Amino acid sequence: MAQRLVRVICENCKKRVHYSAEVLKESGLDPAEWMQVPFYEGPGCLECSGSGYRGRSAITELLDLSDRIREMIINRRPTSEIKRVAKEEGMTFLRDSGMGKIRAGVTTLREINKVTFLD
Ligand SMILES: [Zn+2]
16 A cells, blocks of 8 residues: 655635646646636645645555456566556556545645656
């Protein structure tokens, strides 16, 4: 299991923000799907000492090693191939987990981009 901590948006100054299609694309997000999703950011206030964040939340990646994946690792299959199969088998990747936090308004796109990588 992999885990990363992301900062949580300050509830006191949390504001809805809009990202342009370009910004979404740079983050590997399909604008058609994500233009409708409300994103949030904190501009900063006294309560969060101007950082826009207060507290932390964990995003996790769970890899349940099935026989099929174990075999692929033993046979030194390419990572991309193993990832594809893992996804088929319902594995949650860090980035997916992070996107869930963004959808829930817990953290920012910038924060997720900082702790996870695009495939
Ligand atoms: Zn604040």
